Amino acid sequence: MLNLIALDTPKMPFEPGDDLASIIARVAARRPEAVALVDGDRRVTWSSLAPAIARTAGALLGKPRARGDRVAMLGANSVEYVEAFFGTLHAGLCAVPLPTLASKETLALMLEDCGARVLFASAAYRDVAEDLIRGRRIEGVGFDFESDAFERHASFVAGGSAIAPVLVSGSDPFDVIYSSGTTGVPKGIVHSHAARKASYAGSRASYFSETDVNIVATPFYSNTTCVTWFIATARGGTNVILGKFSPDAFLRAVEQHHVTHAMLVPVQYDRILESERFAETDVSSLRYLFSTSAPLRAETKRKILERTRADLVEIYGLTEGGPVTVLEGRKHPDKLASVGKPSPGIDVRVVDEAGAPVPSGQAGEVIGRSSNMMDGYLNRAEDTNAMLFRTEGMLFFKTGDLGRFDEDGFLYLLDRKKDVIISGGFNVYATDLEAVILRHPAVSEATVIGIPSARWGETPIALVVLRPEAAATPEELLAFCNERVGKVQRLHAVEIRSELPKNAIGKILKRELRAPYWKDQA
Numbered sequence: 001m002l003n004l005i006a007l008d009t010p011k012m013p014f015e016p017g018d019d020l021a022s023i024i025a026r027v028a029a030r031r032p033e034a035v036a037l038v039d040g041d042r043r044v045t046w047s048s049l050a051p052a053i054a055r056t057a058g059a060l061l062g063k064p065r066a067r068g069d070r071v072a073m074l075g076a077n078s079v080e081y082v083e084a085f086f087g088t089l090h091a092g093l094c095a096v097p098l099p100t101l102a103s104k105e106t107l108a109l110m111l112e113d114c115g116a117r118v119l120f121a122s123a124a125y126r127d128v129a130e131d132l133i134r135g136r137r138i139e140g141v142g143f144d145f146e147s148d149a150f151e152r153h154a155s156f157v158a159g160g161s162a163i164a165p166v167l168v169s170g171s172d173p174f175d176v177i178y179s180s181g182t183t184g185v186p187k188g189i190v191h192s193h194a195a196r197k198a199s200y201a202g203s204r205a206s207y208f209s210e211t212d213v214n215i216v217a218t219p220f221y222s223n224t225t226c227v228t229w230f231i232a233t234a235r236g237g238t239n240v241i242l243g244k245f246s247p248d249a250f251l252r253a254v255e256q257h258h259v260t261h262a263m264l265v266p267v268q269y270d271r272i273l274e275s276e277r278f279a280e281t282d283v284s285s286l287r288y289l290f291s292t293s294a295p296l297r298a299e300t301k302r303k304i305l306e307r308t309r310a311d312l313v314e315i316y317g318l319t320e321g322g323p324v325t326v327l328e329g330r331k332h333p334d335k336l337a338s339v340g341k342p343s344p345g346i347d348v349r350v351v352d353e354a355g356a357p358v359p360s361g362q363a364g365e366v367i368g369r370s371s372n373m374m375d376g377y378l379n380r381a382e383d384t385n386a387m388l389f390r391t392e393g394m395l396f397f398k399t400g401d402l403g404r405f406d407e408d409g410f411l412y413l414l415d416r417k418k419d420v421i422i423s424g425g426f427n428v429y430a431t432d433l434e435a436v437i438l439r440h441p442a443v444s445e446a447t448v449i450g451i452p453s454a455r456w457g458e459t460p461i462a463l464v465v466l467r468p469e470a471a472a473t474p475e476e477l478l479a480f481c482n483e484r485v486g487k488v489q490r491l492h493a494v495e496i497r498s499e500l501p502k503n504a505i506g507k508i509l510k511r512e513l514r515a516p517y518w519k520d521q522a
Contacts (some may be wrong), residue, residue: 002068002094002173002190005381007388008395009321009373012198014170019193020200020234021057021090021165025050027236031210036233038257039079039241046236049083051162056087059160060118063139065093067166068173070114072096072138074107074129075122077220077241080143080153084120085220086233092166094173096188097221101504102178104128106186111138113188113379114176121150170194176378177223177319188378189223189319198371200230203344204326207261207288207313210236214261217242217250217268222505223319224293228263237261247275251283258285265293266300267506270444273303286310292317293505295413295431297438298336301329314339316411320387322397323348323368325411337435338410339403346370347396350405355391358404363414363427366403367396402429419510421450421460426488428460433489437462437481442470445500447508448491451517459492463513465500472496 017023027036028050037044060071071088073095075081088095096114098107111119111132119138121129123145130149133140140150174196178186204227208214214232216239218225232239240257242249250272253259264272269291272278286308292315304312312329316339325348327340342348349357350364358364367389376384389396402414414420414429421428430448437446445465453459462481466472474494482490501509 002375003379003381004190004376005384007373007376007384009195009375010369010371011170012194012201012371014194014197016167018170018197018201019089019165019168020174020196020230021053021086023234024053024086024090025165027210027233031236034210034236035238037079037082037239037241039077040243042079044079049079052083052157053086053090054162054164055157055160056083057090057160057166058163059157060087060091060093061163061166062160065091065117067092067168068094070094070096070116070176071118071120072098072111072114072116073120073220074098074100074125074132075120075143076100076124077216077243078122078143079241081120081122081220082239082241083157084141084143084153089168089174090163090165092168092172095175097175097177097219099178099221099504100125100219102186104131108132110178110186110188111136120153126150168193170197171375173375177221177226179319187380187383190375190378191321192375195321195372195374196226196230199227200234202372204315205231205235208232208235208237212237212260212287213240213257213285214238214263215240215242215250215253215257215259217245217262217264218505222293224263224265224505227292227315228261228290232261247272248277251275251277251281254286255282260285260287261290262286262288263290263292265506266291266296267502269296269300269304273300273307278307283308283310288313290315294507295339297435299438301336302333305329305333316340316413317372318397318399320374320397321370321372322399323366323411324370324372327410332410335406335408335410338406338412340411341409342368342411343370346372347394348411349396350403350411351389355389360405360407363402363404363429365417366399366401366411366413368399369394369396373397416510419449421448421458423450423453423459424456424488428489430460433460433462433481433485433491436484437464437477437491437494439484440472440477440480442466442472443477444468444470445508447500447510447513449510449514449517451492451514453492460489461493461495462491463495463497463500465497 032047142150146152317324
């Protein structure tokens with residue numbers, strides 16, 4: 001059993017057969033020869049994929065398992081990964097996709113934390129995977145290798161019989177997604193089947209049909225990927241597995257496979273737009289471009305809308321199922337600095353320290369309530385409770401983000417609450433300063449952090465990466481920014497860096513950047 005506290009979150013109606021594994025079986029019966037997956041030269045039809053998933057489920061249940069037992073995956077995106085993930089769900093078990101960029105020590109803590117019974121792994125991570133299960137009661141299955149500790153995937157599946165999807169309830173666990181923490185054990189975010197249904201059968205499903213082609217350009221272990229991957233799967237469309245991302249690889253795949261949908265993180269959009277190949281590639285098939293995980297700059301949104309025919313859909317939400325707002329960029333070109341309006345059925349509010357809603361235009365913490373909400377952090381009752389806020393007899397999740405609504409109901413994000421720079425008693429929002437300095441033609445990336453100041457308590461500095469072949473001095477960039485902001489917002493300094501540290505989905509790791517400046521502070 002999962003160690004969770006009971007949460008009275010809103011529940012999506014859930015009937016037998018609403019689970020994704022059952023939906024896949026129905027899609028295969030309806031569209032047997034349609035292509036479900038493309039992976040390099042491989043094209044997998046629904047009539048091939050569904051039985052492979054059913055056999056994987058049978059193999060997983062070849063040994064005694066309890067409902068909701070965890071099955072972990074550590075590997076690159078592949079057809080076999082898809083079979084393992086959905087085979088786990090088909091068997092009534094809980095999927096735990098592990099982040100491949102995590103250290104071996106962190107991965108070991110995750111496996112211990114979730115209590116996985118099986119680990120699927122790719123050959124690229126064989127050494128790590130073998131070390132992870134050594135001395136643990138975990139069965140090893142190699143997607144593309146075998147060893148003393150790991151049975152090859154093909155033989156593992158061949159040893160099982162295809163079974164019908166195990167009936168699950170909406171409250172049964174669907175997956176555990178680990179947060180991208182940099183210290184200690186990252187928090188395991190537990191989603192139920194009903195919470196996932198709220199995503200793949202909710203309002204965003206209207207963007208997809210069974211004739212669509214969705215490209216998977218981010219890792220399967222990222223919740224970012226799940227947004228479009230699950231919906232495209234539930235609708236019976238095609239998912240193209242890109243493999244290692246590069247602008248050229250993405251553009252080739254779009255042109256070759258007539259891709260209609262893509263979910264990308266901001267840094268990927270920036271790289272694609274800067275690619276010389278972009279102007280030479282036919283991207284006219286693209287109908288919807290999605291973005292999430294971090295705010296997309298308004299200028300990048302404008303470029304996407306100017307240089308493609310696609311509708312741009314930015315989604316603001318947390319892996320935990322915090323607020324979900326949606327911005328349809330082409331419909332609202334005057335609101336590109338926002339993250340849109342709350343989706344239907346989702347209650348998003350901006351509140352003060354006491355939890356009272358603040359007027360339009362005033363800053364506060366963003367909180368929300370929806371049927372997307374997680375069941376809690378695994379084995380972390382204290383952390384789960386810290387995220388909860390109750391008002392009017394209802395449970396909301398706190399996001400830790402500061403934002404404001406405008407008079408039209410569009411949400412604008414200002415900063416992480418913990419990242420607000422308090423300089424001389426004034427709140428300075430890093431996003432305001434970042435937006436200004438990024439307007440300099442020589443700047444490719446920028447982030448603003450607070451550092452200690454004897455005079456002001458803390459003061460903002462900007463860390464920037466210049467564009468290739470561009471030239472600018474720190475003094476020039478400092479003057480450029482400070483001429484365009486208010487007196488209390490002015491930067492103390494600008495530092496030019498060769499790169500900024502990021503996590504797997506492109507979020508800049510401000511905590512790492514701040515650490516050297518604050519290490520000697522009491």
